Amino acid sequence: MGRPRIEWNDAQLLAIMNGIAATDRDFPVDNARFLDGLIAEVRAITGRVFGATTCSRLLRDVAPQVGVQRHPSAPTVQRAILRAHAHAHAPLAQPGSADSRPVDLDLMRQALAPVVREALAPLYTSQRERVLGHAGGAAQDCGDANAMVQQPLLRAALEDAHARIQRLEQENAQLHRELGEAHAARDLAGEHVNRLLGELHASIERAGVGATTLAQTATQLAGTERFLKMQNDAVRLQASGEADALRAQNGQLRERIDHLLLEVDQYRRTLSTRPPGSR
Numbered sequence: 555m556g557r558p559r560i561e562w563n564d565a566q567l568l569a570i571m572n573g574i575a576a577t578d579r580d581f582p583v584d585n586a587r588f589l590d591g592l593i594a595e596v597r598a599i600t601g602r603v604f605g606a607t608t609c610s611r612l613l614r615d616v617a618p619q620v621g622v623q624r625h626p627s628a629p630t631v632q633r634a635i636l637r638a639h640a641h642a643h644a645p646l647a648q649p650g651s652a653d654s655r656p657v658d659l660d661l662m663r664q665a666l667a668p669v670v671r672e673a674l675a676p677l678y679t680s681q682r683e684r685v686l687g688h689a690g691g692a693a694q695d696c697g698d699a700n701a702m703v704q705q706p707l708l709r710a711a712l713e714d715a716h717a718r719i720q721r722l723e724q725e726n727a728q729l730h731r732e733l734g735e736a737h738a739a740r741d742l743a744g745e746h747v748n749r750l751l752g753e754l755h756a757s758i759e760r761a762g763v764g765a766t767t768l769a770q771t772a773t774q775l776a777g778t779e780r781f782l783k784m785q786n787d788a789v790r791l792q793a794s795g796e797a798d799a800l801r802a803q804n805g806q807l808r809e810r811i812d813h814l815l816l817e818v819d820q821y822r823r824t825l826s827t828r829p830p831g832s833r
Contacts, residue, residue, distance in 0.1 A: 562600065569599050570612070575620040585626040589634035603638045606631045 562570070573595030581587040589609070596612070597603050609631050613624055626634075 566599050567616070570596060571616060571620045573599070574612070574617050574622050578617075578620075578622045578624065585624065585630055586634060588624060589626060589631060590637060593634055593638040597638065597642070603635065603642055606635055609635065 574592060577588055577591035577595065580591060592612070593603060593609065606628065610628075613622075613626070617624060
């Protein structure tokens with residue numbers, strides 16, 4: 555399915571042609587600034603940022619109708635479109651740097667330029683009709699009549715432009731207030747985070763001290779355990795030696811008792827074999 559065909563009405567096309575002529579006068583030799591202004595004009599009139607093909611068609615088919623002959627290279631056109639997309643999605647304020655501004659003044663100038671040109675378009679038209687009317691008296695009278703008729707339109711257009719500018723200033727003030735509130739919230743959040751980090755560091759230090767104390771206590775307990783084990787081994791060896799000595803002494807006592815029992819038995823036998831009178 556093909557892309558939808560781009561269709562502009564006569565008023566949009568006339569506004570784009572006037573914008574091309576005005577941008578060409580503002581930037582006669584700078585193609586990049588010229589393309590930025592042209593794309594901003596088209597975006598303000600149509601509400602869209604078109605691609606390189608549409609920009610090339612405007613320069614090829616529409617620009618020559620207002621006497622503009624510009625032939626920027628394709629990379630220059632593509633870079634201008636990328637800048638336009640960046641402006642369309644970028645925030646107005648860039649807080650955090652020392653030289654940041656709350657509003658992009660160049661973008662605001664590009665946004666206000668179509669409004670002012672639209673407001674002054676009836677004046678340009680009347681002046682063009684006056685110049686053409688100098689060629690004949692009847693045309694001059696018609697131009698003056700048209701100018702008189704268009705004066706209320708011009709006044710209304712200027713009032714509308716002033717109203718739009720006032721709305722933009724109000725939106726800018728609102729953005730300033732929101733930016734201040736955002737800065738205050740950021741500072742408050744930063745203080746809260748710093749306080750939490752301080753408490754976390756203190757907890758880590760306390761935990762480190764406790765861990766050091768526990769490590770020292772564990773080392774002391776390990777030394778005590780080794781000492782007690784050595785003492786236990788020494789007592790066990792001493793008890794084993796004393797038990798061996800007691801067993802040896804017990805064996806000697808048994809032998810002595812057996813010897814004494816033999817002597818007593820022999821003595822009894824001797825006494826029993828003697829005559830009664832010899833006792």
